[in-house]
Amino acid sequence: MKFCSGSRRLNDEGGILVRDKKMTKLSFITSNPDKYREMKAFFEENELELDWTRVSLPELQADTLEEVVIHSLSQFNGDSVFVEDAGVFIDALGGFPGVYSRYVYDTVGNEGILKLMEGVENRSARFEAVIGFKPLDGGDIKLFKGVVKGFVSLSPKGGKGFGYDPIFTPEGFKKTFGEDERVKSMVSHRKRAAEKLLQYLKRNL
Numbered sequence: 001m002k003f004c005s006g007s008r009r010l011n012d013e014g015g016i017l018v019r020d021k022k023m024t025k026l027s028f029i030t031s032n033p034d035k036y037r038e039m040k041a042f043f044e045e046n047e048l049e050l051d052w053t054r055v056s057l058p059e060l061q062a063d064t065l066e067e068v069v070i071h072s073l074s075q076f077n078g079d080s081v082f083v084e085d086a087g088v089f090i091d092a093l094g095g096f097p098g099v100y101s102r103y104v105y106d107t108v109g110n111e112g113i114l115k116l117m118e119g120v121e122n123r124s125a126r127f128e129a130v131i132g133f134k135p136l137d138g139g140d141i142k143l144f145k146g147v148v149k150g151f152v153s154l155s156p157k158g159g160k161g162f163g164y165d166p167i168f169t170p171e172g173f174k175k176t177f178g179e180d181e182r183v184k185s186m187v188s189h190r191k192r193a194a195e196k197l198l199q200y201l202k203r204n205l
């Protein structure tokens with residue numbers, strides 16, 4: 001197994017650090033081009049490349065993002081790959097849509113969520129992302145979770161980002177993720193989960 005950062009290469013034949021420009025890239029398994037774009041930007045900030053395995057994974061109807069990720073990843077034999085499942089959890093709705101975020105977005109969308117939230121004062125919510133990575137030594141799948149707290153806006157704002165971004169304002173900011181992609185790239189659930197993955201890779205490979 002090799003994991004490369006810039007001109008550095010860690011190999012597993014004794015874990016020796018060698019100088020080399022050859023890269024073995026990780027690949028992100030997702031059907032969602034926006035998720036890949038965001039993850040790739042984060043990898044590039046860290047001087048790493050990221051491949052895209054564009055596959056639509058049948059999502060398990062499970063209670064947690066972790067279960068979905070483990071199920072998705074267990075369908076792949078290849079190495080150097082990871083998956084990520086994300087969702088928005090709204091406190092006043094008991095965490096809904098949560099693991100059902102994709103189904104809810106594809107059916108009623110942001111308008112449907114805002115309808116459910118009409119007259120609701122408690123707008124607090126959070127995005128969660130869980131990354132699953134299969135270590136090459138055959139060990140258990142590693143999970144890395146990122147969370148960003150925030151609020152459901154009163155109306156959709158901004159044409160950037162994707163999915164629930166136009167109705168989610170992160171804590172400490174005034175604009176939705178749909179209005180300000182820069183803020184999303186700094187504080188998002190995806191970025192926070194990816195940071196943990198990179199820390200793990202740097203420590204272990």
Ligand code: ITT
Nearest residue numbers: 030031032057085086087101102105162163164165
């Ligand atoms: P894959 O499972 O193939 O990776 P997906 O689009 O189904 O792609 P998720 O299951 O992770 O991705 O996402 C569930 C829903 O939540 C889906 O409708 C997304 O659009 C939405 N979503 C995920 N991450 C988001 C983000 O960063 N901002 C806004 N919406 C997001």
